[in-house]
Amino acid sequence: MQIILGITGGIAAYKSAELARLLANQGHRVRCILTEAGARFITPLTLTSLTGEPCFGANPDQGEWRANPSIEHIELARWADLVAVVPATANILGKTANGLATDLLSTVLLATRAPVLWAPAMNTGMWEHPAVQANIARLRAFGHAVVEPGEGTLACGEEGSGKLAEVVAIAEAIQMHGTPKLRSLRGRRVLITSGPTREDLDPVRTLTNRSTGAMGIELARAFRDVGAQVQLVLGGDLPAPWGVETLRVRSAQQMLEACEARWADSDGLVAAAAVADQRPEALAPEKVKKGDGPETLVLVRTPDILARLSAARRADQWVLGFAAESEKHLEQAAAKLVKKGLDAVLVNDVQDGRAFGAQANTLTPVTAQGPHPPLGPLAKDQLARAVVQWWAHRLEARESGR
Ligand SMILES: Cc1cc2nc3c(=O)[nH]c(=O)nc-3n(C[C@H](O)[C@H](O)[C@H](O)COP(=O)(O)O)c2cc1C
Structure with missing residues (x-):
């Protein structure tokens, strides 16, 4: 599968490196797109080294948009069999739910016809906010998949929901949502x-x-x-x-x-x-001891x-x-x-x-x-x-x- 992995500006961005590596090891081609905030948490060098593919988006050397005759955001949108955003900030969820395209990742997310999967991660107050929940409901209504965050101790010290789902579970969800469905088995x-x-x-x-x-x-x-x-x-x-x-x-x-x-x-x-x-x-209720007989x-x-x-x-x-x-x-x-x-x-x-x-x-x-x-x-x-x-x-x- 050809996967675009969008990485936005949350602490959990460091886990996206492990996900990128896992997906690449499973035989997928993975191209990462960093937002400007995402690039403050993890570098293109790490992601390129792990995936063997170029890293796109915010790049300290090249800026957000590279001069490219092939129109990068459309090329990437078409290249993808699936677009996954891991971790997804409240900001990117809100932008895509409302049709905003302000940088490479949000533009690819609007342009692509491939399945989209979100793995949100944020502070519990943010995750439970009605605006974020309304955006999630809207994205689901577009047919996007959401791997819900789990509960635990968050980086901000709070206990509650908002913790990025396990990397292995996200990889499984990507495999599932990116696989074409078969008519004779769908829903069976x-x-x-x-x-x-x-x-x-x-x-x-x-x-x-x-x-x-x-x-x-x-x-x-x-x-x-x-x-x-x-x-x-x-x-x-x-x-x-x-x-x-x-x-x-x-x-x-x-x-x-x-x-x-x-x-x-x-x-x-x-x-x-x-x-x-x-x-x-018969099931012996107590451990059977060594005997003398056969x-x-x-x-x-x-x-x-x-x-x-x-x-x-x-x-x-x-x-x-x-x-x-x-x-x-x-x-x-x-x-x-x-x-x-x-x-x-x-x-x-x-x-x-x-x-x-x-x-x-x-x-x-x-x-x-x-x-x-x-x-x-x-x-x-x-x-x-x-x-x-x-x-x-x-x-x-x-x-x-x-
Ligand atoms: C240290 C730090 C950690 C942050 N962690 C998160 C987070 O886990 N989830 C989130 O939605 N926003 C988080 N933010 C806020 C986002 O970085 C901010 O909303 C940013 O504009 C997101 O931009 P992006 O969606 O384009 O990556 C954090 C900010 C800082 C400074």
């Missing part, structure tokens, strides 16, 4: 399961597996970014993704109950969790979540399953597809520990038509986007009767 409710389940033996021991939940979390992000309303039922310890309603569960039974409560309201299911097939027959663990079957949800589905709902197989993975995926009545199984070959937590991964979609060309090898975030694109195309083809 997608239920995603992810992560390992944990089946407790006693208060200190548990049976689990090597899944981390990383793939399901990336799928949740990728569905979110193309416009789906995602509900994630998540096992394991990884942090929940921003902007996704997440319910944390521990055991297979808890995962089943969470999914059953949400399934009727969903348009589709993506079952990426690595659910335990067995659990200990150590035997009696296991019983856990509910088959995917089969249960698939059996309860309506004709308008779709179901994607995942499989991790260490041998004959395509045959096993085809068998799972039929046995559980799925629309597709995305299978990965987990021989030699591949796929679990590892960075690059390959998934092969298997449908009633047979195996499709493999997606990958790709890093999990890119692989998740490839899965979403693949599935959206199939949904579109299905909707248009092709």
Whole structure:
């Protein structure tokens, strides 16, 4: 994505350097525009060095406007896939809400047709002022996105709202608002399961597996970014993704109950969790001590979540399953597809520990038509986007009767 990062005159401007670096590391092209007040807090040299792109706007060497035959503000407005203002002062919010263009950044903000995202930061009194709130409401009515400031101790010493949102959350919001929406998934409710389940033996021991939940979390992000309303039922310890309603569960039974409560309201299911097939027959209330006799663990079957949800589905709902197989993975995926009545199984070959937590991964979609060309090898975030694109195309083809 090509991102214009506007930086205005607030203390939080130092955090925009970290954001610029994070976005550049994620593979985006980032061009910064500093206001005159912003340039008092952070320098073009820092931003240019971090992004590898020129920095525009207030510049002690060149002033606000550079002599440039290409008309800089229009060129930048057209170049951007998204314009983000981080941090956004009360001043820039007020100017843009009222159509004022007094410097390069405010002019680009009026000229651009790209999505605009604001991350305001200011003193609590300023943030709560009716004029600022009215400007925010106006910008939202223009279709702009606002990443609300959080609460905390502000640089001015006050406690309250007005603190710049976390840089990682702003980066996620930029990814989401800058991603083109897909017709077949926009506004659709997608239920995603992810992560390992944990089946407790006693208060200190548990049976689990090597899944981390990383793939399901990336799928949740990728569905979110193309416009789906995602509900994630998540096992394991990884942090929940921003902007996704997440319910944390521990055991297979808890995962089943969470999914059953949400399934009727969903348009589709993506079952990426690595659910335990067995659990200990009994949960010991106290820690089990070493004994003299043979150590035997009696296991019983856990509910088959995917089969249960698939059996309860309506004709308008779709179901994607995942499989991790260490041998004959395509045959096993085809068998799972039929046995559980799925629309597709995305299978990965987990021989030699591949796929679990590892960075690059390959998934092969298997449908009633047979195996499709493999997606990958790709890093999990890119692989998740490839899965979403693949599935959206199939949904579109299905909707248009092709
Ligand atoms: C030390 C200092 C910190 C400031 N912090 C903020 C801030 O966090 N948020 C804000 O809206 N204004 C803040 N201001 C006021 C803005 O810098 C001022 O309104 C300026 O005109 C904004 O210009 P700009 O929007 O073009 O960057 C601060 C001013 C100073 C001197």
